[in-house]
Amino acid sequence: MTAGKRGALLGLVLTSLALPAGAEGARGDMLAGSCAACHGPEGQSPGAIPAIAGIAAEDMARLLSEYRSGALEGTVMNRIARGFTDDEIAAIAAYFAALR
Ligand code: HEC
Numbered sequence: 001m002t003a004g005k006r007g008a009l010l011g012l013v014l015t016s017l018a019l020p021a022g023a024e025g026a027r028g029d030m031l032a033g034s035c036a037a038c039h040g041p042e043g044q045s046p047g048a049i050p051a052i053a054g055i056a057a058e059d060m061a062r063l064l065s066e067y068r069s070g071a072l073e074g075t076v077m078n079r080i081a082r083g084f085t086d087d088e089i090a091a092i093a094a095y096f097a098a099l100r
Pocket residue numbers: 031032034035036037038039049050051052055060063064073074075076077078080092
């Protein structure tokens with residue numbers, strides 16, 4: 001690889017690292033990655049686990065907060081929701097609300 005190509009590659013890596021930190025949408029996108037294992041790519045679950053794409057942001061935020069507090073009981077969602085702050089829940093809710 002030439003030095004020039006290496007420089008260009010490094011630039012790409014740095015740009016993609018720098019982007020998510022800024023935008024709220026990109027952050028929701030990053031956090032949402034961990035949901036895909038169960039809820040399917042982009043929240044469109046094909047199986048028994050409920051699809052979560054397109055849930056209104058305020059409903060999603062309420063559901064996650066209720067799982068977090070224990071007001072809503074699930075099998076796995078309580079443990080998962082406890083890992084997120086209010087800001088992160090808002091970012092996740094905005095991300096899935098935009099997927100329809
Ligand atoms: C380990 C698998 C798993 C992961 C990872 C997971 N979920 Fe869930 N989710 C479930 C299951 C199973 C349910 C049904 C409730 C329960 O049993 O906890 C559920 C329910 C939900 C519901 C309620 C849906 C409804 O219609 O009532 C929401 C909202 C939700 N999950 C959001 C998320 C978000 C956002 C993430 C990522 C931050 C996530 N889940 C990650 C398995 C998972």
